Amino acid sequence: xxxTAETMSVMAATLANGGICPTTGEQVLKPDAVRDVLSLMxxxxxxxxxxxxxxxxxLPAKSGVCGAVMLVIPNVMGICTWSPPLDSLGNSVRxxxxxxxxxxVFNFHRYDNLRHAANKxxxxxxxxxxxxxxxxxxxxxxxxxxxxxxxxxxxxxxVV
Numbered sequence: 001x002x003x004t005a006e007t008m009s010v011m012a013a014t015l016a017n018g019g020i021c022p023t024t025g026e027q028v029l030k031p032d033a034v035r036d037v038l039s040l041m042x043x044x045x046x047x048x049x050x051x052x053x054x055x056x057x058x059l060p061a062k063s064g065v066c067g068a069v070m071l072v073i074p075n076v077m078g079i080c081t082w083s084p085p086l087d088s089l090g091n092s093v094r095x096x097x098x099x100x101x102x103x104x105v106f107n108f109h110r111y112d113n114l115r116h117a118a119n120k121x122x123x124x125x126x127x128x129x130x131x132x133x134x135x136x137x138x139x140x141x142x143x144x145x146x147x148x149x150x151x152x153x154x155x156x157x158x159v160v
Contacts, residue, residue, distance in 0.1 A: 005068065005082040012070045012078025015041075015060075038072060049089045049096075057099045058109035069095030073108050 003011075013022045015038060019029030029037075041060035046053040053061060060072045067084030069092050083094035103109040107120040134153060141149035 003068075005080045008068060008070050008080035009078055012072050012080055014078065015072045016074055016076060016078040018075075038074065041070075041072065046091055047089050049087075049091055053096070053099070057103050058111055059099070059103070061099065063091040063095065065090050067092045067095070069099065071099055071102075076108070 010021065010023055014020065014028060015034055018031050019027055019034045021028050038060040041062050042050075042054060044050045045060060045062040047063060049063075057071075060074070062070045064070075065086065066082075067086060068080060068082045071079040071081070073079070081092065081095040081098050083092050085093050087093050087096070103112070105121060107122050112120060138150060138153035141153055
């Protein structure tokens with residue numbers, strides 16, 4: 001099978017999009033098949049490094065001995081990196097580094113939402129959305145009379 005980084009990124013994006021190809025809009029995979037493929041990618045897609053990758057990156061991925069890494073961020077996007085230098089386990093050294101740095105900056109790790117990582121960016125939200133959500137939280141706190149939550153919201157929003 002011959003693929004390029006571009007075609008593999010479309011495959012990754014199709015998986016991220018629940019089986020709908022982003023370039024054609026056509027449903028090419030059934031949702032159940034996508035779920036199963038992503039589960040396999042998450043558990044064993046990075047050869048013997050899969051367990052460590054699940055901890056460090058927390059995203060479904062598939063490595064190839066050609067130097068490609070296909071990374072899926074469900075409901076967001078698919079990425080393909082290609083850099084042939086491989087580590088001892090057969091994974092792209094730069095592909096692994098990119099994946100690890102991606103989740104250091106953005107809250108894409110599957111379990112970042114459990115840690116409420118305030119030090120990471122969420123590119124899925126626009127600035128006005130986050131501010132709007134904070135205002136809604138402030139109003140909800142005010143309506144329930146929760147003064148502590150109101151103070152916390154005021155500090156987050158920057159209202160004096």
